[in-house]
Amino acid sequence: MSLIEELEAREAAxxxxxxxLEVKIVELTSRLVGEREAWSRLRVTRETVAEVLAELSGQDVTEAAPLREKAPAAT
Incomplete structure (x- = not known):
């Protein structure tokens, strides 16, 4: 095999x-988007429930703030 043929074979590989890897990246990106959406919905649901419970108990809504978590920045 010539040097050029060897280089062509390595290039093809x-x-x-x-x-x-590009196919895997597309698959993982799609999964990541779905998981971020699910996480976001759960976080909003938890925050809403905490606010409603705080209102029902007469507690100031700002006192329920420690229940909130900051989401990491999306990349």
Whole structure:
């Protein structure tokens, strides 16, 4: 096998690895979006319930603030 043929073979193998990684990235990105949405809905639900419970108990809503968590910044 010539040097050029060897380089072409390595290039082709690298291209295949890159394409496989790109497919995995798309799949993981899709899963990440779905999980972030589920997390966000749960967080909002918990915060809403805490606010309602605080209002029902006569507690100031700002006192329920420690129940809130900050979400990490989306990347």
């Amino acid at each position: 690298a291209r295949v690895r890159v394409e496989e």
